[in-house]
Amino acid sequence: MKTFDLNKVLNIKQVFDIRNQAEGVLKLSIYGFIGGWRNSAENILQQIENADVEEIHVHINSGGGSAFDGIAIGNILKNHKAKIIVHIDGWAASAASIIAMAGDEIIMPSNTMMMIHQASTFEYGNAELFEKTAKDLRKVDKAVTASYRKRFVGSDEELEELLKEETWLNADEAVALGFADKVEDEIELEELEEEQDEPENIKESLVSKYAAQTKPNNPKPKESEPAEPKQNLSELFLNLK
Numbered sequence: 549m550k551t552f553d554l555n556k557v558l559n560i561k562q563v564f565d566i567r568n569q570a571e572g573v574l575k576l577s578i579y580g581f582i583g584g585w586r587n588s589a590e591n592i593l594q595q596i597e598n599a600d601v602e603e604i605h606v607h608i609n610s611g612g613g614s615a616f617d618g619i620a621i622g623n624i625l626k627n628h629k630a631k632i633i634v635h636i637d638g639w640a641a642s643a644a645s646i647i648a649m650a651g652d653e654i655i656m657p658s659n660t661m662m663m664i665h666q667a668s669t670f671e672y673g674n675a676e677l678f679e680k681t682a683k684d685l686r687k688v689d690k691a692v693t694a695s696y697r698k699r700f701v702g703s704d705e706e707l708e709e710l711l712k713e714e715t716w717l718n719a720d721e722a723v724a725l726g727f728a729d730k731v732e733d734e735i736e737l738e739e740l741e742e743e744q745d746e747p748e749n750i751k752e753s754l755v756s757k758y759a760a761q762t763k764p765n766n767p768k769p770k771e772s773e774p775a776e777p778k779q780n781l782s783e784l785f786l787n788l789k
Contacts, residue, residue: 572602574630582613582621582643589620596628598636604630605653612642612663619643619691625650636660636719636728645727646695654727656719659734662727665714697755701726701758709750724759 576596577589583695585591587610596604606625612618625632634651641663648654648662653668656662693707700707702725710725722728 549561574599574601574604575607576604576635577607577609578621578644578647578686579609579637581615581646582610582614582686587613587621588623589617589624593624595625599628599630601630603633604628605635605767606635607635607637608640608644608648609636609638610640612644615643615646615692617650618646619695621647622650622695634687636662639663648693649695649699649730653729654722655730655732656722656728657734658719661715662709662722664717666711666726676761683740685707686741696727699726701761702754706750706754710754713750715751715752720759721755724755726758730750 555564574596576592581587584674603757631653631729632651634648636648636652636654638657639661641649641661645662645664659687693704695709696707696711698703717725717727719728719731723731
């Protein structure tokens with residue numbers, strides 16, 4: 549399957565940063581495209597597999613990338629003995645949201661976003677090739693869905709609908725649906741300064757349904773809702789394989 553170079557489109561610098569913050573605590577930053585040599589599963593594994601720490605704080609700001617690297621990185625984090633605390637610094641979209649699901653605790657500032665969707669790819673060829681690709685994508689969908697299932701508060705059918713809709717979630721919505729645990733004060737990131745008009749879809753009804761069951765994590769009154777991207781970002785994330 550072909551890979552879409554997200555960095556060229558969004559001009560986001562790939563960043564892989566891991567360093568000791570204090571004894572027993574490790575910080576891991578995953579910014580930019582998921583996959584390649586910087587944010588590959590192999591690179592992450594080499595950096596943390598022997599880390600003798602009690603907590604790993606994973607900071608994410610990524611539009612996604614390789615589904616398989618995302619799944620592998622998520623499993624690497626889950627299998628580490630340390631407590632995994634995920635911080636969404638800007639956005640966690642597509643494969644990056646899969647990585648976020650590895651957190652024992654997931655924290656989203658009020659101006660951050662998460663996006664989940666079904667697997668997709670680019671293909672060129674005849675009808676038989678497209679039919680094979682469709683079958684392969686459905687298999688990948690099962691793996692992707694499994695990454696979200698343990699956290700999602702609703703039914704499997706509702707989760708499948710959210711993935712079909714390519715759903716964008718702000719921090720409060722992510723908490724209401726179980727994809728995050730806590731909303732913190734907003735942070736400033738250029739990628740999220742523009743606004744986007746989001747169409748009505750199944751997300752709205754599910755947030756209303758489950759928000760009442762979720763304990764508030766940010767009791768402070770909000771002066772305004774966080775800004776969402778004006779750009780039609782859903783067209784840019786067809787690279788999830």
